[in-house]
Amino acid sequence: MRYNIDMRRLIQILTSRIVILAILVLLQISLLFIWIYRAALYYSIIPMFDILARILAVYVVNKEEDSQYKIAWIFLILALPVLGSLLFLLCFGRKMPKRLAKGTIEADSRLKDLLTQDEDALNLLKEENPENFHHFNFGIAVSGYPVYGNTDAVYYESGEEFLPALLDALKQAKQFIFLEYYIIQTGGTMWNQILEILKQKVREGVEVKIVYDDFGCYTRMPRHYEKTLNQLGIETYRFNRMRPALLIKMNNRDHRKLCIIDNKIGFTGGVNIADEYINKIHPYGYWRDSAVRIEGDAVTGMTIMFLGMFSFLRRDEKGIDYTRYIQRHEVEHQPGCWFQPFSDTPTDEVDAGLNVHLNLVSSARKYVYIDTPYLVLNSDMISALCLAARNGTDVRIMTPHMPDKQIVFQITRSNYRKLIEAGVRIYEYIPGFNHRKNIVADDSMCLIGTINTDYRSYYLQFEDGVLMRSPKLAETMRLSFENGLKNAKEITMEECMKTHPAVRLYRAIMALVAPLF
Numbered sequence: 001m002r003y004n005i006d007m008r009r010l011i012q013i014l015t016s017r018i019v020i021l022a023i024l025v026l027l028q029i030s031l032l033f034i035w036i037y038r039a040a041l042y043y044s045i046i047p048m049f050d051i052l053a054r055i056l057a058v059y060v061v062n063k064e065e066d067s068q069y070k071i072a073w074i075f076l077i078l079a080l081p082v083l084g085s086l087l088f089l090l091c092f093g094r095k096m097p098k099r100l101a102k103g104t105i106e107a108d109s110r111l112k113d114l115l116t117q118d119e120d121a122l123n124l125l126k127e128e129n130p131e132n133f134h135h136f137n138f139g140i141a142v143s144g145y146p147v148y149g150n151t152d153a154v155y156y157e158s159g160e161e162f163l164p165a166l167l168d169a170l171k172q173a174k175q176f177i178f179l180e181y182y183i184i185q186t187g188g189t190m191w192n193q194i195l196e197i198l199k200q201k202v203r204e205g206v207e208v209k210i211v212y213d214d215f216g217c218y219t220r221m222p223r224h225y226e227k228t229l230n231q232l233g234i235e236t237y238r239f240n241r242m243r244p245a246l247l248i249k250m251n252n253r254d255h256r257k258l259c260i261i262d263n264k265i266g267f268t269g270g271v272n273i274a275d276e277y278i279n280k281i282h283p284y285g286y287w288r289d290s291a292v293r294i295e296g297d298a299v300t301g302m303t304i305m306f307l308g309m310f311s312f313l314r315r316d317e318k319g320i321d322y323t324r325y326i327q328r329h330e331v332e333h334q335p336g337c338w339f340q341p342f343s344d345t346p347t348d349e350v351d352a353g354l355n356v357h358l359n360l361v362s363s364a365r366k367y368v369y370i371d372t373p374y375l376v377l378n379s380d381m382i383s384a385l386c387l388a389a390r391n392g393t394d395v396r397i398m399t400p401h402m403p404d405k406q407i408v409f410q411i412t413r414s415n416y417r418k419l420i421e422a423g424v425r426i427y428e429y430i431p432g433f434n435h436r437k438n439i440v441a442d443d444s445m446c447l448i449g450t451i452n453t454d455y456r457s458y459y460l461q462f463e464d465g466v467l468m469r470s471p472k473l474a475e476t477m478r479l480s481f482e483n484g485l486k487n488a489k490e491i492t493m494e495e496c497m498k499t500h501p502a503v504r505l506y507r508a509i510m511a512l513v514a515p516l517f
Helices: 002-014 017-042 046-061 067-079 081-091 098-110 119-128 130-142 159-171 189-203 225-231 299-314 352-363 379-390 406-414 416-421 455-460 471-487 493-498 501-516
Strands: 151-156 176-181 207-213 235-239 257-261 265-269 286-288 291-296 338-344 367-371 394-400 425-429 432-434 438-441 445-449 463-469 488-490
Touching (some): 067 081, 119 130, 130 338, 130 352, 151 159, 151 471, 159 189, 159 257, 159 265, 159 291, 207 225, 235 299, 257 299, 265 299, 265 445, 265 463, 291 299, 299 338, 299 463, 338 352, 352 367, 352 438, 352 445, 352 455, 394 471, 406 501, 416 493, 425 471, 438 471, 471 488
Parallel strands (some): 176 207, 207 235, 286 432, 367 394
Antiparallel strands (some): 151 291, 367 438, 425 488
16 A cells, blocks of 8 residues: 555655756756767767866856856866867856846836935935945945935734734735745645635736746646646746746746735745645644734835836836836834835846845944845855954854755865854754844844845846835844844854765865856
8 A cells, every 4th residue: 555655655746847847848858968978979079178178267267257257167178078078058147048137128228217216315324324225225326215204113023923913914905915926836725825815806906917937836836827827816927837848937936925905014034825834734844934024105116026026027018007016005114224125136247135235244343144045156256244243243144954955065064164263153043944134233224025035146147125224123033133143053163164075075076066056
C-alpha cells in the first residue's frame, strides 16, 4: 500500500508542470550546447573558443559592473569556454528583454504625473529631521516616489497576526481592492478566506484587480486560473508567463506583495498568500515573517506602483485616466514621522533597493538590525556592513536555520566568516525559516518590503518597499528583532573555522557563481 502511494506521488511530481517545464528547458540547453560543440569540432574551431573566451574575459574586466558579478563571469568563461561564451552572449549585463523593459517603462511613465512631491511636506521634513533627509531625497531623485507625512503605520510581526488585519481591511473596501502578489496558493485557508471577501465585494460593486507572478504561482494554482477569477468579476493578469523555452526574460519576476484598499489602506511585507506564511502548515518549521499596514497620504505611492504594473499587463494606451483611484484619505500628521513607498525594477538606472540598504547601513550610528532569508551579498554591501561594524555600530543580521533552498543557504553561510571577522553579529533563527525582509536603525529609520539581501532582489526582480522615519515603529521593530534572538543561535568564528574544508570549498564555488543566478 505504501509502495503504491509513493509511486503515485512520484508520478505526480514527474508529471507536474514545473518538472516538465524544467526538462524542456534543460533539453533545449543540452541540444544547443551539443550542436555548437559538434559544429566546433567539425570545423576544427575549438581553439577559436579559447581565444573568444580570453577576449570576452578582457571585455568583462573593463565593464562597469559589480566586481563579484564580473569575477563570476570570468570564472565561467575561462573554465568552460564553449558553454561560458554562449551563456555570456545570451545573458551578460543582466539583460532584460526589450518588450518587457520598454512596456514597463512606458507604463510607469504614463503614471509619472501622479507622483508629485508636496514641497511643503519636504520642507517640513528638512525642518523636523534634517539628519534623515538624505534617505528620502535619494528615493525622490532615483525612483521618483514622493515622501509623505499625514500617514500612520502598524507593524505585524507574524503572518498569523497580519491576516486578521488584512481580512478586516478588505471588508471595509468601498471603491476598489488591488492585490499584487508573487505567490497565491489556491485551495488553502488563507486564500479561501480572502477569495470569499473578494467575491462579496464584487457583488457590492467594488472594483477588484489582481496581478500575480506566473512563476511564483506555477505549482500553486491551476493553469489559467486568471480566467476563473475574471469570470468571477475579478480583473486578473499573470505577470511574465512561464514558457518551455530558453528565454532570458523568465529571470525577471514580480516579487512584490501589495494590497491596496480605496487608496486609504495599504499593506506590504514578506507575507505571500499561502498557508505556510500564516503557519497553518510548516514545511520549514515555524515561518517567521512580518508586514506593515499604512494608512493616509503615503498609500498613494503604493496605488500608483500597482497601477503601473497593471497598466503594462493590460496594455493600456496613453490617455487612460487613473486619477479616479487617487483620492486622499489624510490622517493627522505625527511630528517626525515620514513614509516613502518605492518601487525597485530591473529597468532602473540606479539599483534603488540595493542603495536604500546601503544608505541605512552606512548612516547608522548606534545600531542597524537586518532580518533576511538570504544573505547573498555583493562587494558593496559586504564592505558597508564591515565598515559600519568596525566604526562601532552594533550590526546584527538574522538568517534562517532551516532553509527553503539548500544551495542559497550554503551561499548565505559562506558570507559569515568575513562579516564576523569585522565585528558583525550573525544569528540563525532555530525554530524555522526567517522570511522577514526588514532593516531598522537607531530607533528612527526602518524599512519593510519585499527586497532580500541578494542579487535577484537587487538586480533582476520587481520589488517594493516602504522607507519610514518613525521612532515608535522603529522601536517596535527593534524589540521584535531582539525578541527573536531568544530563539536564535549566534554564529561564532570558531564554528566558521570548524567547517569541513570540502564544505568550505563547495560554499566558495557556489558564492563565486551566485551573481549569475
